[in-house]
Amino acid sequence: MFENLTGRLSDVIKTLKGEARLTESNIQKALREVRLALLEADVALPVVKDLIARVKEKAIGHEVMSSLTPGQAFVGVVHQELISIMGGEKEDLNLSTTPPAVILMAGLQGAGKTTSSGKLAKWLIEQKKKKVLLVSCDIYRPAAIHQLELLATQTGADFFPVQNGQKPGEIGAAALDYARKHHHDVLIVDTAGRLGIDEAMMNEISELETLLNPIETLFVVDAMQGQDAVNTAKAFSEALPLTGVVLTKLDGDARGGAALSVKHVTGKPIKFTGIAEKLTGLETFHPDRMASRILGMGDVLGLIEEAQRSTDEHEAKKLMQKVKSGKGFDLNDFKAQFQQMKKMGGMSAMLDKLPAQLSQAAQNVNVDDKVINRTEAIINSMTQQERVKPEILKASRKRRIAAGAGVSVQEVNRLLSQFDQAKKMMKMMNKGGMSKMMRGLKGMFPRMR
Incomplete structure (x- = not known):
């Protein structure tokens, strides 16, 4: 995400090379480029004007420390103002009330309310150890009710069934009563969406809000709508006493305008961002980390946290021992690393959180979920002996494996070559060579056609 904006801002930094300090004359062009970059990213005009004014005020006369270049100093000012525009501090979900804490999900049809309700339930169960009840008040779309029921099953949340003929208010009241009697910590209420804002929709959700008195009313909005999302x-x-925003499909938004504009325009903090379709694709919003990603600094902390959440500690220790010893790393371990990558949202999600320099160095990796799935299929077609001792794989075995996985023999050969590269990478990592590792990664996955 933010590829265009990150690239433009990187070019701005280069224009300030060789300057001793930041002055009005030498940052004028830089500010103009930042303004254009923000407008191209579909950032709301009032936000652009405010941000530029604040950057100009703080940057002019800014002394450049001996350890910094003028470009770095300028980026420091922009970084702080981006954080401020997006809310400053991280805003946590408020659950400080007598259980059940009611969370009302609002938004237009297609924004991702139902999916976000399921993701939020999973997040609450896994991260906050809460007992969650899901209910759908979308009586106009039976498919939405069924979808939420499936999500409840997948996440381990409870689901409150809807009876034919019930009105949204009746459903909400009954679900709240059930949640109280069955000692649920949180009740998540998925509401009906429309294709556009209309009076009937607003009246219905306002009545629900008054009836349920939710501690959180979250507006779910599609980041890919850009300026329309903010409006x-x-x-x-x-129309509603919103407490926060859930910005969905952020991984599909190459511009980033909604993420930068929504807090400034609405006054409501972004509390979560939705990425990918998987139920794990919900992240707490950190303005400082998002600002770092926009400026090409990456979000290494987020990457580490995601790895910790999705890593099996016992398996990780076993792999580390193999890496340290330089022995025993086999195709089972290779497959496990791909599975780990999928848990973390895939290669693109990981690269998105790397600093721009490392991410660009790994662009030739170009591995998507299809490539990962194909790799798993090839390894699954091997016997246990072949996985542990790939050196025994000769022509006849390769033909059998290729047929079993539905790929060509060339694909099998490519996988074995990648495995050899991976083993070399493990040795590089053991010696602490990040640059060597990135070169190994590039060799391991040549650009796919």
Whole structure:
């Protein structure tokens, strides 16, 4: 995400090379480029004006420390102002109330309310150890009710069934009563969406809000709508006492305008961002980390946290021992690393959180979920002996494996070559060579056609 904006801002930094300090004349061009970059990213005009004014005020006369270049100093100012525009501090979900804490999910049809409700339930169960009840008040779309029921099953949350003929208010009241009697910590209420903002929709959700008195009313909005997403969020914030925003499909938003604009325009903090379709694709929003990603600094902390959440500690220790010893790393371990990558959202999600320099060095990796799935299929077609001792794989065995996985023999050969590269990478990592590792990664996965 933010590829265009990150690239433009990187070019801005280069224009300030060789300057001793930041002055009005030498940052004028830089500010103009930042303004254009933000407008191209579909950032709301009032936000752009405010950000540029604040950057200009703080940057002019900014002394450049001996350890910094003018470009780095300028980026420091922009970084702080981006954080401020997006809310400053991380805003946590508020659950400080007598259980059940009611969370009302609002938004237009297609924004991802139902999926986000399921993701939030999973997040609450796994991260906060809460007992969660899900209910759908979308009586207009039976498929949405069924989808939420499936999500409840997948996440381990409870689901409150809806009876034919019930109105949204009746469903909400019954679900709240059930949640109290069965000692649920949180009740998540998925509401009906419309294709556009209309009076009937607003009246219905306002009645639900009054009836349920939720501690959190979250507006779910599609980041890919850009400026339209911000305008819709503003309309909802004027009609409902919103407490926060869930910005969905952020991984598909190459511009980033919604992420930068929504807090400034609505006054409501972004509390979560949705990425990928998987139920694990919900992240707490950190303005400082998002600002770092926009400026090409990456989000290494987020990457580490994600790895910790999805890593089996016992298996990780076993692999580390193999890496240290330089022995025993086999195709089972190779497959496990791909599975780990999928748990973390795939290669693209990982690269997105790396600093720009490392991410660009790994761009030739170009591995998507299809490539990962194909790799797993090839390894699954091998016998246990072949996985442990790939050196025994000769022509006849390769033909059998290729047929079993539905690929060509060339694909099998490519996998074995990648495995050899991976073993070399393990040795590099053991010696602490990050640059060597990145070169190994590039060799391991040549650009796919």
